[in-house]
Amino acid sequence: MSFAISLASILSAFIISGIIFVFSNVDPILAYYNLFRSFTNSALLSEAVVRAIPIMLVALGLTLAYKANFISVGGEGQIYVGGIVITFLVLWNAQNRFLPDPLFMPIAIIFVFLFSSVWGIIPALLKARFETNEVLTTLMMNYIAQIISNYLVIGPWKDPKGYGFPHSPPFPEYARFPLIPGTTINSSIFIGIFAAIAIYVILAKTKFGFEVKVVGDSYSAAKYAGISYSKVVCLVMAISAGLSGLAGMSLLSGVIGRLRPDFSPGYGYTGIIVAWLCNLNPFIIVLGSIFFGGLLVGGEVLQGSMGLSVGITDVFQALLLITTLSGEFFKRYKLVWRR
Amino acid sequence: MSVEKSRRSFLRDAAFALGGVAVGAGLGYVAAGGGRAPVTQTVTKTTTQAAERKVVAGFVYVGPVSDYGWTHAHDAGRAYAKKVCPWLETKIVESVEEAKVQGAIETLIGQGANIIFTTSFGFMEGTAEAAQKHPDLYFAHCSGYKSGAAGNAPQNLSAYFAEFYQLYYLNGLAAGAVTETGVLGYVGAIPIPEVIRHINAFVLGAKESAKARGKNIKVYVQWLNAWFDPEGANKAATSLVENNNADVLAFTEDTPTVLQVAESYQKKGKRVWSFSHYSDMSKEGPNAHLTGQIVNWGPIYVDFVTQVYARSWRSVDIWARVGDYMAYKWANLQNPKVEYDGAVYLAPLNPVIPENVRALIALRWQQMKEMLFEPFTGPIKDMDGNVRLKDGERATHDILWNMDWHVEGVQTPLPK
Amino acid sequence: MDPMIILTTMFILMVQEGSILLIATLGEIFTERSGILNLGVEGLMCFGALSSFIVYYLTGNWVIATLAAAFAGLMLSLIHAFVSITLKVNQTVSGLAITILGLGLSSFIGRPLALSRVRIEPLESIRIPVLSEIPVIGPSFFNQNPLVYFSYVMVIILWFILYKTSFGLNLRSVGENPSMADSLGINVFLTRYIATLVGGALCGVSGALLILGYYPSWYDGITAGRGWIAVALVIFSSWNPLYAFFGAYFFGLVGTLNATFQSIGFRMIPTDFFRTLPYLLTIVVLVIFSSTRFRRRKMPASLGKPYTREL
Missing domain, CATH: 3.40.50.2300 (Response regulator)
Known part of the structure; x- marks a missing residue:
């Protein structure tokens, strides 16, 4: 039943945007064909997966936070923090050469995760200590992280050989994620898959996962059960921010190859959408991110082939989100009705 | 009882909301000038002459075409080239973030583009990598310093810029x-x-x-x-x-x-x-x-697509200044005039x-x-x-x- | 350089930016007081700006244009109201969806305008006699366009509604404790609908002020993140329209520091620090106002929680 409702929600998003297409003299069938072309073409599918990796990592991290009812919107900022940390490591290692090349990436992954975690713990501590609204603190920290990252790349970390253009020196080969042969997909996808399994295990099999859910269901029940709210929330945000930081690293080491101003295309916010659309289920998130990546690629196909505005993809995304959310109501409503 | 009531109130609210959305959509439709908004590019081609050649140019823009400066100017140049060259078909992808440039290029290639223009400095590395990967296609990157001509990229990549x-x-x-x-x-x-x-x-x-x-x-x-x-x-x-x-x-x-x-x-x-x-x-x-x-990026784009059409590609690093792409370049110092050309x-x-x-x-x-x-x-x-x-x-x-x-x-x- | 001139310039710019923020903040306060969190402000502002731009271009009448902006904000927030009040889904996500929808729709509908480079005449300032002669305060606060004066009036009106009318009392109690309000015979759903729609309309008007007052041409991204600042300002002003007045202008003032320091040649602090300042300040204020001493009286207790009647 709930599957039928999900399907109906998605369909209604199609119908509403179909109406918009018709109004703007666009053949909706052709438009949808183009929007989903990436799932029929292996080159485009590979691109969809490339987009999906950072979205996946952010969404998986957020899942944990949302399960604890900590409504973080800080993925975007944490992506920037991850980008800052990996760039720092690259620049630092280029000067000091402490790490042998093959060891660099494994150690970098750990460092990026840890330092991004620190950034994520700040709003968690503020929430635990002062009950500040986490939506707003995480949102504000997004702007701060982005500005710091841009400051570094325009100022101290600017490539001295880059004709003054704002970007860091290029990352050396040992600081790049190797591509999976024959595709454009970089190997950070395995971090994403590993993270999905890890989040699943944490939530389903560990005591900590149980505590997360108790905290998420009811603050007072958690207190009654003797669960430390601040411990749970801090740990949850540490993991969440760490994964988002790895998303930033995946963008720089996997795709861009150097630090650039405003380097995240809003994946931190897309991750929020994906996390909710996939009902906070780690495995569905892996598929959902690829679906969304395909949608992003499809949006470009749509522009390229039909001359449609980039705004229409946003409208479709938003409609999809709203109808899916509305579907949640009908799932619950059904339960009440049976009783 | 409450279920019944909440259902009724739900239906009432739903009707209310739908009515509202309809009014809003109608307004939006009128505002958009009766839905005359962006036009679909349908390729109407009667293939009587089998060997009729065609160049498909793909453009990767950093901003929306509806921005007020950079991307708008590039798109005006694209339209100019399309007007001048009847054999040219163009496809665009706009608002492309730097992290997505390779993807956007692949998307355009997947649609048959044989020359790709990328119009932001941040697209330079991505364009150079794509040029390496597709030696049979042509690339031109705006505002960077990598090109075959400069010797730091493959020969199918050119660089261009308009200097102010x-x-x-x-x-x-x-x-x-x-x-x-x-x-x-x-x-x-x-x-x-x-x-x-x-x-x-x-x-x-x-x-x-x-x-x-x-x-x-x-x-x-x-x-x-x-x-x-x-x-x-x-x-x-x-x-x-x-x-x-x-x-x-x-x-x-x-x-x-x-x-x-x-x-x-x-x-x-x-x-x-x-x-x-x-x-x-x-x-x-x-x-x-x-x-x-x-x-006016137009003449520059015409130059590049013509090279592809005429199969006369040569990697260049163009830095267009006053006097470039002009009909008449001789200086007239006796009776000087400011021209709207080039x-x-x-x-x-x-x-x-x-x-x-x-x-x-x-x-x-x-x-x-x-x-x-x-x-x-x-x-x-x-x-x-x-x-x-x-x-x-x-x-x-x-x-x-x-x-x-x-x-x-x-x-x-x-x-x- | 005359310090009086510098101060006056700062104040003029402060009132420009602050008034845009103020109207949106007032709208969001009204919404949040009823317990509904609407994170769609950015989208509402942008859609409002576009609507007022189109109508002003067609009619040349700023009153009709402002009403159009209000209507646009109202229609979009209706979606949020329906989804979060009637369907009781997650308000944070719904708000984000409204932002994306508003920005996307504006970009889509506004494209022909941006491409044809349509332009309007910005609203003329009206000098208030006597008051505008006061140094610093006069030229900044009392030589502005009518929509800025509207924002001052709205502060009083909203404060009056919230604190001095029975409707305001109902609205606040709905935001604090909906089930108790319900048992007292207050229509929780209707009240929340009204609050969300009025708030959305005000966000639309703030977009109208932005485009009719100071940035008289349409292009993508014109709201440039102001909607999010407004959301933060709601907390900064602890859900009180009077404090919002000071909060919005304080943020407006902080926003002028970068340009001012550059023009007087004060170069000790990098430019980017000033860009982070509003966000840092918001976090600091959030922490101060969230600490238990303040919180109890300020934040609507049921903010962001959907209300379901007990069976």
Whole structure:
């Protein structure tokens, strides 16, 4: 039943945007064909997966936070923090050469995760200590992280050989994620898959996962059960921010190859959408991110082939989100009705 | 009972909401001009001649086509090329973030593009990688320094750019002729060599025409650290006028905000002037618009797609200046005129610019067509008094591309 | 350089930016007081700006244009109201969806306008006699366009509605404790609908002020993140319209520091620090106002929680 409702929600998003297409003299069938072309073409599918990796990592991290009812919107900022940390490591290692090349990436992954975690713990501590609204603190920290990252790349970390253009020196080969042969997909996808399994295990099999859910269901029940709210929330945000930081690293080491101003295309916010659309289920998130990546690629196909505005993809995304959310109501409503 | 009620209230609310959405959609439809909005590009081709050839050009834009400067200008160039070349088909992808450039390129190739233009500095690495991967296709990247011609990329990659510094010099001539306070303001995007040499050229021009009036020129700079920041541009422009007493405002920012600020001063009876940037913005400031720098990417795009069509590709590193892509390049020094031709040219000149200065602008324009005049010709000192160019020495490509100093007359030191 | 001139310039810019923020903040306060969190402000502002731009271009009448902006904000927030009040889904996500929808729709519908470079005349300032003669305060607060004066009036009106009328009392109690309000015979759903729609309309008007007042041409991204600042300002002003007045202008003032310091040549602090300042300040204020001493009286207790009647 709930599957039928999900399907109906998605369909209604199609119908509403179909109406918009018709109004703007666009053949909706052709438009949808183009929007989903990436799932029929292996080159485009590979691109969809490339987009999906950072979205996946952010969404998986957020899942944990949302399960604890900590409504973080800080993925975007944490992506920037991850980008800052990996760039720092690259620049630092280029000067000091402490790490042998093959060891660099494994150690970098750990460092990026840890330092991004620190950034994520700040709003968690503020929430635990002062009950500040986490939506707003995480949102504000997004702007701060982005500005710091841009400051570094325009100022101290600017490539001295880059004709003054704002970007860091290029990352050396040992600081790049190797591509999976024959595709454009970089190997950070395995971090994403590993993270999905890890989040699943944490939530389903560990005591900590149980505590997360108790905290998420009811603050007072958690207190009654003797669960430390601040411990749970801090740990949850540490993991969440760490994964988002790895998303930033995946963008720089996997795709861009150097630090650039405003380097995240809003994946931190897309991750929020994906996390909710996939009902906070780690495995569905892996598929959902690829679906969304395909949608992003499809949006470009749509522009390229039909001359449609980039705004229409946003409208479709938003409609999809709203109808899916509305579907949640009908799932619950059904339960009440049976009783 | 409550289920029944909540269901009824739900239905009522749903009807209400749907009605509202319908009204809203209707309004939106009317607002969009009866849905005449973007047009579908259908390829109507009667393939009677089997061997009819076609070039498909893909464009990767960094902003939306509906921005106010950079991407808008590129898309106008694309439309120009499409008009000139009947065998050309174009496909665009807009608002592409840097992290997505390879994807956007692949998307366009997947749709049959055989030449790809990427129009942001941040797309350089991605374009070079794609060129490596697709040796049978052609690529051209705007505003970077990698190309087969330069020897740091495969031969199927060209680089192109339209350079404004000569036009900024001409803007400076106009500014120096109309300023009453002798103070000029510059709202700069990001302190990189490109913007710095634009500021410097502007200052050099202003000093030349102000000297004839016996005036000294002071220039104050405000940095935004962003290419798009209308709010910051508004504040910077207003502060320059009020606090620093500037009465001519030049800018590098992707909206017409600075010109609009100048126009609002003109409305209040205060004479403040500004310029066009990228495209003719004289409508934005009917009174305040002095002149300005305009780019026409059209001829450049025609050149590239024709190379592909004629199978005469050669990797180039083009830096289009005054005189390039012109129908007639000979300088006419006896009867000089400013022409609206080539890849870069001036916006219409405001009649407040005195006759003799307009003649000077036209003379310099003609001289620059054949490199008979170079704004950066020594003696030029920087703002700390160090000699940067000796008497008669002309700035080279490397000096222009690495410029990290301000000429004498600028009051604001560079950040850091 | 005359310090009086510098101060006056700062204040003029402060009132420009602050008034845009103020109207949106007032709208969001009204919404949040009823317990509904609407994070769609950015989208509402942008859609409102576009609507008012189109109508002003067609009619040349700023009153009709402002009403159009209000209507646009109202229609979009209706979606949020329906989804979060009637369907009781997650308000944070719904708000984000409204932001994306508003920005996307504006970009889509506004494209022909942006491409044809349509332009309007910005609203003229009206000088208030006597008051505008006061140094610093006069030229900034009392020589502005009518929509800025509207924002001052709205502060009083909203404060009056919230604190001095029975409807305001009902609205606040709905935001504090909906089930108790319900048992007292207050229509929780209707009240929340009204609050969300009025708030959305005000956000639309703030977009109208932005485009009719100071940035008179349409291009993508014109709201440039102001909607999010407004959301933060709601907390900064602890859900009180009077404090919102001071909060919005304080933020407006902080926003002028960068340009001012550059023009007086004060270069000790990098430009980017000033860009982070509003966000840092918001976090600091959030922490201060969230600490238990303040919180109890300020934040609507049921903010963001959907209300379901007990069976």
